[in-house]
Amino acid sequence: MSRQIYINGQFFDSENAKISVYDHGLLYGDGVFEGMRIYGGKVFRLKEHLVRLEESGRAIGLPFPISMEQLAEDVNATVKKNAIEDGYIRLVVTRGSGPLGLDPFKCSDPQVIIIADSITLYPESFYENGLELVTASTIRNHPAALSPRIKSLNYLNNILAKMEGLKAGCVEALMLNHKGEVAECTGDNLFIVKNGRLSTPPVEAGILQGITRDAVLELAREAGIETSECPMTRHDIYVADECFLTGSAAEVIPAVKLDGRDIGDGNVGPITKKLNEAFRKLVRQ
Template sequence: MNRKIYINGQFYDRENAKISVFDHGLLYGDGVFEGMRIYSGTVFRLQQHLERLWESARAIALTIPMTIEQLTKDVNATVAENGLTDGYIRLIVTRGAGPLGLDPFRCVDPQVIIIADKIALYPESHYTEGLKLVTASTIRNHPAALSPRIKSLNYLNNIMAKIEGLNAGCIEAVMLNHKGEVAECTGDNIFLVKNGVLTTPPIDAGILEGITRNAVLELAVAAGIETRETPMTRHDIYIADECFLTGSAAEVIPAVQIDNRIIGDGKPGPVTLRLNEAFRKLVHQS
C-alpha cells in the first residue's frame, strides 16, 4: 500500500513527501518528535504523547504552529487515511527552513510531519527468548548540556551507543549517565526485578520519561507488585532476577544477558511475562 504522509495539513504520496534541504531539522537536528503505537485503530495514550511533544518544543523555544486539539485531529486523520488498525506513528516538528548558521530565529516555517506505517522493531523470537545486551562506553548526554527529557531530533548520542551494541552482536545497549549509573538503553527504558521488587532508574538519572515506562509502572502497582524508582548500577543488572525494556516501538521485551553475563536463569521471568500480558491487554482496551 502506498502510504500517505501528512505535511502541514496536506497528504502526499511517499515519493512526493518532501521538505527543504535548508530545514534546520536536517541541518542541525533542530526539532522534536514522538513515536506512538496504533492498537485496534486507536493511538495509544495520544494526549500524553502530544503533551510531551509540546513540552519538548517549549524547552527548545520552538512554537508548534497549531493547537494540540488540531494536531490530535490530524494524527487520527493520518491513521484513517492510511487504513491502519495496528501500526506506528512518527510525529515530527522541525524548526523549518532558514539560512545556513545556527540562529533558530531566522527560521519562520516549522514543519509538522506525520508518518503512519507498520513497524517490527525486533523479531518475535526476542520476545519469547529475550535480548542480549551490552554496556556502551558512550554515556547518556549530560542533563546539564541537553536534557534527555527533550525528545529531540538529535539522536547521535543514542546512535553511537547503538553502533557499539551492534558491533558487539547485540541489538540494544545499556547507556550509563555521567555518574556511572544506569540510565536507559539506546531507544528504551530499562526495568529490573530482584526478590519480587520492580525497579527502574528515576527521571533525574538522565532518562526520557517514557509513556510505556509509566504505563508499566501503573500496571505493576495495580497488580500489587512493589515498585521503586531508584538509581542503579551495572552490578544491579548483573545480580537481577529479571530484566526487561519498554518503549513505544519495543513495547515490553525481556533481556536475558548483559556483557556476556546471564541475567537470572537466562529466560524471561514471571514478573516480566505477567506485565507483558497486562500491557497487551491494556493497549487493546484503550
C-alpha cells in the same frame, strides 16, 4: 498503495512528501518528535504523547504552528487515511527553513510531519526468549548539556551507542549516565526485578520519561507489585532476577543477559511475563 504522509495539513504520497533542504531539522537536528503505537486503529495514549511533545517544544523554544487539539485530530486523520489497524506513528515538528547558520530566530514555517506505517523493532524470538545487552562506552547526554527528557531530532548520542551494541552482536546497548549509573538503553527504558520488587532508573538519572514505562509502572502497582524509581548501577542488573525493556516501538521485551552475564537464570522471568501480558491487554482496551 503508497503511504499518505501528512505535512502541514496536506497529504502527499510517500515519494512526493518533501521539505526544504534548508530546514534546520535536517541541517542541525533542530526539532522534536514523538513515536506512538497504533492498536486497533487507535493511537495508544495520544494525549500523553502530545503533552510530552509540547513540553519538548517549549524546552527548546519551538512554537508549534497548530494547537494540540488540532494536532490530535490530524494524527487520527493520518491513521484513518492510511487504514492502519496496528502500526506506528512518527510525529515530527521541525524548526523550519532558514539560512545556513545556527540562528533559530531566522527560521520560518515550522514543519509538522506525520508518518503512519508499520514497524518491527526486534525479531519475535527475542520477545519469547529475551535479548542480550552490552554496556556501551558512549554515555547518555549530560543533562546539563542536552536534557534527555527532550525528545529532539538529534539522536546521534543514541546511534553511536547502538552501533557499539550491533558491533558486539547485540541489538540493544545499555547506556550509563555521567555518574556511571544506569540510565536507559539506546531506544528503550529499563526495568529490573529483584526479590519480587520492580525497579527502574528515575528521571533524574538522565532518561526519557517513557509513556510505556509509565504504563508498566501503573500496571505493576495495580497488580500489587512493589515498585521503585531509584538510581542503579550495572551491578544491580548483574544480580537481578529479571530484566526487561519498554518503549513505544519495543513495547515490553525481556533482556536475559548483560555483558555476557546471565540475568537471573537466563530465562524470561514470571513478573516480566505477567506485566507483558497485562500491557498487551491494556493496549487493546
